[in-house]
């Protein structure tokens with residue numbers, strides 16, 4: 158077991174992502190007062206050990222520490238709680254509650270898509286988590302099924318959003334010198350793809366993609382290269398699959414609006430989804446059906462979406478500043494502003510990957526946009542660097558105490574399929590079966606959420622009144638301005654060693670080697686000559702026999718030979734016997 162900090166012991170890796178490795182770990186001793194959860198010795202936790210390149214970046218370490226309070230105070234029944242942050246030596250790690258259960262990506266892959274009702278209810282809980290974090294000024298920015306863990310609670314699968322704060326770290330100056338977008342191509346909002354100012358509406362877009370994927374099994378814009386996916390986010394409208402009920406499609410469509418201002422707030426999304434879930438079930442009452450059909454009216458946008466802090470180079474807000482939701486209005490789309498977050502010179506510009514880039518696609522809704530190709534430069538680079546899902550990487554055996562592949566406890570088999578209901582049978586919309594989770598009972602009795610009702614109440618809109626603007630977060634901007642790194646020329650590629658020729662001069666024939674073919678020809682000639690000389694082939698040809706006659710002759714000769722041997726043996730035996738008498 159490997160110690161991490163002085164308080165924790167890493168036991169086994171659970172998985173690896175773009176920003177680090179998550180380990181199952183054990184608490185050695187109670188954490189200090191700075192931890193949100195001190196924990197007990199022997200308690201099991203999950204620890205995300207961030208990649209070395211993050212840990213070695215002074216900017217990121219600083220941000221990590223400054224954001225400590227934000228990460229640690231973010232608590233909600235649908236958010237994986239961050240218990241502690243470890244910054245020791247070259248180690249940067251987040252200590253989290255351990256969630257026993259698969260992530261949503263794996264769950265869909267193994268069990269197939271969910272029913273519309275189940276998908277709506279699950280996404281409503283994710284929207285609850287987003288509402289809470291947005292109210293606290295925290296935008297997730299990397300919402301995707303892999304970041305939703307499914308905990309088992311009372312026989313129900315309970316979605317929990319994880320990786321909060323990681324996008325914020327990854328967005329710190331140390332990593333955004335090239336202004337990569339933070340996110341995963343299949344889930345990235347158009348404004349993030351273009352490098353325009355972002356708000357909490359990017360999470361609503363991510364929730365829309367996730368919802369689409371839950372009911373269909375795949376995200377709406379996928380396939381091809383990361384760049385193609387980004388193009389599709391910007392220019393294509395999602396198509397409604399026949400299995401998606403109309404009211405649910407209304408919600409998906411609004412979430413996937415290219416215009417962030419048209420997307421609903423997280424609170425309204427949660428409310429709308431619950432109305433839809435109630436109205437599309439097999440036992441829905443006429444009033445519920447009617448409410449579901451009018452869901453569009455519930456999906457009002459957030460009047461004051463939480464802004465995503467800009468990088469210091471952009472001349473925007475302090476990146477470490479945590480803004481309460483009411484602290485400002487959504488940044489307007491401003492071509493100049495959008496351009497300003499993109500490098501016009503410097504490292505990213507120097508390493509000019511535009512040579513392989515297609516032209517920037519037109520942006521019909523917004524009209525004007527930056528003429529600089531930099532968004533695509535950075536996106537291509539980001540797409541290369543980021544994998545959509547957990548990356549399988551070599552793990553130094555010395556870091557892997559158990560020398561085992563990542564293992565996660567799967568929920569018992571009988572609880573997995575159908576917790577949220579898989580597709581396959583016919584339901585009200587001709588696609589889903591009634592299911593134990595919510596469709597078999599009258600709507601009034603259905604549990605809308607597995608966690609107690611007070612949590613639901615806690616996240617109704619009025620509960621999200623922005624906290625008073627905390628002065629301590631309004632840091633002077635220049636304080637966080639990172640030192641501009643000297644432009645780094647890309648490391649020259651090492652020249653390839655000259656190709657080694659095989660020590661064996663004769664290659665296997667058939668592989669295009671002339672020498673091998675010649676050797677084989679010689680072998681065939683020699684073998685033919687031996688057959689000619691050592692077999693009665695010449696005689697047979699001279700006698701003009703057919704192939705079958707020659708074979709027949711050969712066989713009868715052999716039989717004669719054996720019978721002669723037999724007779725000789727018998728006569729010898731008979732002679733011996735006579736002599737003996």
Ligand SMILES: Nc1ncnc2c1ncn2[C@@H]1O[C@H](COP(=O)(O)OP(=O)(O)OP(=O)(O)O)[C@@H](O)[C@H]1O
Nearest residue numbers: 172173174175176179203253254255256260546547
């Ligand atoms: N708190 C946790 N408890 C249990 N397992 C976890 C926890 N957090 C993450 N995991 C698991 O660890 C694995 C890696 O998580 P990670 O967040 O690093 O991956 P990712 O989301 O694919 O990557 P990234 O978002 O960094 O690109 C995932 O399989 C996830 O299910």
